[in-house]
Amino acid sequence: GENVEQHPSTLSVQEGDSAVIKCTYSDSASNYFPWYKQELGKRPQLIIDIRSNVGEKKDQRIAVTLNKTAKHFSLHITETQPEDSAVYFCAANTGRRALTFGSGTRLQVQP
């Protein structure tokens, strides 16, 4: 089955700096790669997603890049703010229509 690895597990940045989180996946059939932000005790919130026919997608301060050949995708957050502090998960669609999640990255933005 699909295996998604995510790094780093924790990330601390200063307010205004950029943050980058990286994921790799194993199943070449995967074609949908969402990123979620999760606050404690809450459901995951979709912040951006990308499909396999696109290499990059941007939404204001958030961007995602996808390299299908290397089977990795990354989340980029620019001009970080304290409210960006949360746990972020990458995920991949396995082709069985269920998402496989990465292990998560705890982002702390220092004011």
Added chain:
Amino acid sequence: GAVVSQHPSRVICKSGTSVKIECRSLDFQATTMFWYRQFPKQSLMLMATSNEGSKATYEQGVEKDKFLINHASLTLSTLTVTSAHPEDSSFYICSVMVGGEAGYTFGSGTRLTVV
């Protein structure tokens, strides 16, 4: 947009009892629902895929006799944790794929504490 309602949000039960968690799609029909479990500071792990009108498909290592899934209608899937033990304490969350590859929506989650 697609809305999934999950109840209860929190439940505390005694060891050995059973707990039922409901996941309801409010404005669309869901032939398939996914159930995940999330332990503290860990990721969401797929437990099972719930299929309307048929048996659920369980992931390796998940006991189907302990985690009973019923998906009797296109809008409701239930997860029953039978003979709960403290190690079953976790955050359970359902998810539905909306409109083919349009994305996924999640229930609000259920925090189960077994004492």
